[in-house]
Amino acid sequence: xxxxxxxxxxxxxxxxxxxxxxxxxxHIAFAHGGRADFRGGERKLFNFLSVPGLAVNVRTEExxxxxxxxxxxxxGTYITELHxxxxxxxxxxxxxxxxxxxxxxxxxxxxxxxxxxxCGGQRFKLGKGGFKKCEELAVEVDMASATFxxxxxxxxxxxxxxxxxxxxxxxxxxVTFTASGEAVARDQPHGVIGQSFRSATPRN
Numbered sequence: 001x002x003x004x005x006x007x008x009x010x011x012x013x014x015x016x017x018x019x020x021x022x023x024x025x026x027h028i029a030f031a032h033g034g035r036a037d038f039r040g041g042e043r044k045l046f047n048f049l050s051v052p053g054l055a056v057n058v059r060t061e062e063x064x065x066x067x068x069x070x071x072x073x074x075x076g077t078y079i080t081e082l083h084x085x086x087x088x089x090x091x092x093x094x095x096x097x098x099x100x101x102x103x104x105x106x107x108x109x110x111x112x113x114x115x116x117x118x119c120g121g122q123r124f125k126l127g128k129g130g131f132k133k134c135e136e137l138a139v140e141v142d143m144a145s146a147t148f149x150x151x152x153x154x155x156x157x158x159x160x161x162x163x164x165x166x167x168x169x170x171x172x173x174x175v176t177f178t179a180s181g182e183a184v185a186r187d188q189p190h191g192v193i194g195q196s197f198r199s200a201t202p203r204n
Contacts, residue, residue, distance in 0.1 A: 063168030
């Protein structure tokens with residue numbers, strides 16, 4: 001199925017068998033097709049992908065916003081934080097952690113401290129144009145987006161404004177997940193979106 005809210009490059013991925021994503025307040029596009037709406041909670045954490053050596057969790061916040069030319073008032077939620085936790089370095093068993101914060105986006109929708117994290121206990125921060133490699137985990141920041149790559153899994157977080165906002169966060173995070181190679185067969189993924197990779201048929 002077509003996923004109109006994804007840009008051209010990501011749409012090709014989400015229409016294949018190896019991609020899924022979540023956008024807006026929030027709407028889910030599962031791997032292999034299928035869609036769902038997702039209602040989070042105020043500052044609640046949810047696991048969206050879990051495989052051996054990698055977990056991706058998101059935090060949601062409640063928001064009041066308008067739709068349909070301000071005729072409809074919605075009490076919904078947006079993703080405002082994304083947290084990646086990875087075990088890297090083989091026998092070193094080193095922990096790598098990286099977090100994307102929507103609150104660090106400015107009015108022009110970019111920031112100098114979008115990402116903070118640790119690599120083997122050593123702290124780092126990344127902003128526009130930043131890059132960090134921690135063993136197998138690579139983190140790269142563009143303007144309002146960041147890509148996390150590890151062992152055939154790629155997670156892309158994109159910051160955006162909360163339009164027609166009344167109260168709540170000013171920015172949100174949209175997320176896409178892609179798998180390549182033997183990632184799905186090898187890792188048997190779990191999580192809200194991760195589990196959809198394991199089914200060859202659409203889930204709704």
